[in-house]
Amino acid sequence: MDSKRRQFLLKTVQGAAVAACGGLIWAHLLRQEAAASVLALRPPGALAEVDFAAACIKCGQCAQACPYDTLRMARAEEVMPIGTPYFVPRDIPCYMCSDVPCVPACPTGALNPALKDISKARMGLAVIDAESCLSWQGLRCEVCYRVCPVKGDAISIQNHPRKTSKHALFVPIVHSDACTGCGMCEDACPTEEAAIRVINPKLVQGRIGSHYRLGWKSDTPITQEFQPSQLPAAAPALLPAEAPAPQTAPGMDTLNQGLEP
Amino acid sequence: MSAVFDSARESGAPRKPVRLYTPPATLGGKLWGWRYLILRRVTQIGILLMFFGTLHWGWRLMGAPLLRGNLSASEFVGIVPLADPFAVLQQLVSGHWLHTTVLLGAAILLLFYAVAGRVFCAWICPMNMVTDLAGWLRSKLGINDLFRLSRSTRYWILVMALVLSALMGVAAFEWVSPISMLHREIIYGIGLGLSAALGIFILDLLILKHGWCGHLCPLGAFYGLLGKQAWLRVRFDERSCTHCGECARVCPEPHVLNLRKAADKGRVDFGECTNCARCIPICPEDSLDFAWRWSVHPAPQTSTPN
Numbered sequence: 001m002d003s004k005r006r007q008f009l010l011k012t013v014q015g016a017a018v019a020a021c022g023g024l025i026w027a028h029l030l031r032q033e034a035a036a037s038v039l040a041l042r043p044p045g046a047l048a049e050v051d052f053a054a055a056c057i058k059c060g061q062c063a064q065a066c067p068y069d070t071l072r073m074a075r076a077e078e079v080m081p082i083g084t085p086y087f088v089p090r091d092i093p094c095y096m097c098s099d100v101p102c103v104p105a106c107p108t109g110a111l112n113p114a115l116k117d118i119s120k121a122r123m124g125l126a127v128i129d130a131e132s133c134l135s136w137q138g139l140r141c142e143v144c145y146r147v148c149p150v151k152g153d154a155i156s157i158q159n160h161p162r163k164t165s166k167h168a169l170f171v172p173i174v175h176s177d178a179c180t181g182c183g184m185c186e187d188a189c190p191t192e193e194a195a196i197r198v199i200n201p202k203l204v205q206g207r208i209g210s211h212y213r214l215g216w217k218s219d220t221p222i223t224q225e226f227q228p229s230q231l232p233a234a235a236p237a238l239l240p241a242e243a244p245a246p247q248t249a250p251g252m253d254t255l256n257q258g259l260e261p
Numbered sequence: 262m263s264a265v266f267d268s269a270r271e272s273g274a275p276r277k278p279v280r281l282y283t284p285p286a287t288l289g290g291k292l293w294g295w296r297y298l299i300l301r302r303v304t305q306i307g308i309l310l311m312f313f314g315t316l317h318w319g320w321r322l323m324g325a326p327l328l329r330g331n332l333s334a335s336e337f338v339g340i341v342p343l344a345d346p347f348a349v350l351q352q353l354v355s356g357h358w359l360h361t362t363v364l365l366g367a368a369i370l371l372l373f374y375a376v377a378g379r380v381f382c383a384w385i386c387p388m389n390m391v392t393d394l395a396g397w398l399r400s401k402l403g404i405n406d407l408f409r410l411s412r413s414t415r416y417w418i419l420v421m422a423l424v425l426s427a428l429m430g431v432a433a434f435e436w437v438s439p440i441s442m443l444h445r446e447i448i449y450g451i452g453l454g455l456s457a458a459l460g461i462f463i464l465d466l467l468i469l470k471h472g473w474c475g476h477l478c479p480l481g482a483f484y485g486l487l488g489k490q491a492w493l494r495v496r497f498d499e500r501s502c503t504h505c506g507e508c509a510r511v512c513p514e515p516h517v518l519n520l521r522k523a524a525d526k527g528r529v530d531f532g533e534c535t536n537c538a539r540c541i542p543i544c545p546e547d548s549l550d551f552a553w554r555w556s557v558h559p560a561p562q563t564s565t566p567n
Contacts, residue, residue, distance in 0.1 A: 034436040059334035075452030109360030
């Protein structure tokens with residue numbers, strides 16, 4: 001009787017061990033395969049990559065709805081998460097159809113149905129390699145600017161004057177607030193390897209942080225005529241006069257304050 | 262075969278002589294014997310073709326794409342959404358609420374398979390053609406199992422798929438499913454995903470008989486649970502049965518042909534039965550046939566057997 005019980009317990013533990021081994025291997029596969037990819041450029045309206053990986057059922061209806069065959073389904077041998085839709089702008093960019101046919105084709109909501117205006121799409125961000133950009137070398141290229149569907153907003157041309165013997169540089173500048181990541185610029189770039197590329201903004205975009213105040217950009221510029229009373233109420237912390245009076249002797253910093261009995 | 266039970270239940274009636282299945286000599290007879298096999302292949306390939314033709318040849322019906330998508334989720338003639346209920350269940354368990362379209366699609370198929378039983382496995386799944394080929398070759402070559410594995414393993418894998426979905430935040434089986442890989446690559450372009458089908462072919466041929474569909478596949482397990490009360494069933498006529506065992510020999514899930522239970526119910530009453538109908542033409546006494554659940558009664562009530 002006791003040995004039967006022992007056998008049963010042992011079998012249970014062994015079964016659990018098999019399940020645990022299998023589960024670990026399976027979980028590892030999932031981390032490899034279903035890991036949110038920073039390399040994949042997703043269709044318009046795609047949810048944040050982690051949510052997209054969970055919500056996309058990999059049916060390919062977005063790819064079928066795309067009139068330009070821009071969207072392709074990742075195969076097992078590709079580096080993209082298997083079975084999910086993505087596009088390669090240098091092959092076929094997103095032509096930004098005004099009716100956005102891919103989004104309503106999505107049955108799960110992995111492509112957010114709230115996206116009606118294609119110019120609000122954020123598929124990626126164009127970045128320029130100034131070292132290989134023809135415009136940055138002094139040629140009058142500006143092809144990316146001309147093909148950009150949100151020309152002027154997403155890509156603008158700045159002139160950089162040079163020495164008198166040379167004409168000014170006319171360089172393309174990408175503005176992340178308007179760039180949809182459609183990739184028409186990358187597709188059209190005439191260099192051997194595209195000098196402008198669309199990638200996931202997370203890979204290149206920094207963030208200044210709220211602790212920096214750019215005085216020259218704020219609504220009340222700090223000039224010689226500046227009066228402290230002009231500062232907006234939101235930023236009074238800078239003024240020592242308005243800070244609460246220190247409770248301890250001058251020279252005691254906050255670290256030392258706690259040491260007082 | 263354990264599926265064949267003793268004849269003590271036949272209340273002293275003289276037992277019929279046991280006849281074994283003899284393949285018909287004529288071509289027409291052979292074709293008739295293969296009728297369900299042919300129908301199954303036509304259905305499987307037909308559904309693949311509908312997906313493929315809609316994408317690559319622009320097949321349309323009533324002005325709308327015929328069948329857009331793949332087995333995971335699709336849209337029939339631009340109106341009817343369809344979705345793999347197990348994939349949707351995993352996605353919901355992973356903590357993501359989904360759009361109504363795919364929920365409706367899953368509900369439609371959930372209802373269909375609850376009525377029709379585990380027919381996905383035998384009539385729709387493209388992997389079935391791979392495993393059937395492996396099974397056929399295996400019987401020709403007389404290969405033995407490398408090891409034994411409980412057929413309930415699939416239910417543990419099913420549970421694990423749901424647990425992992427919840428833990429990892431993604432549909433755990435959907436991301437590694439060889440069925441989805443095979444089907445997706447047939448529709449959207451052949452790639453390395455076919456290696457999954459090759460692996461299953463090798464498993465079924467050389468390692469374990471019916472290894473994938475009968476032991477491991479959590480999708481089949483899901484449909485098995487769903488089809489427990491299915492309306493479409495294989496009727497069993499105990500009076501004409503001679504217990505020759507031919508049905509259990511060809512059945513990919515032979516434990517469902519527990520003839521004692523079948524005699525009590527008047528039908529093969531297991532969710533794991535895929536309604537593949539291999540047993541129906543093979544039966545020398547015509548004791549098995551498709552019937553609706555409510556139209557069959559246990560043996561004592563049945564009318565004249567023929």
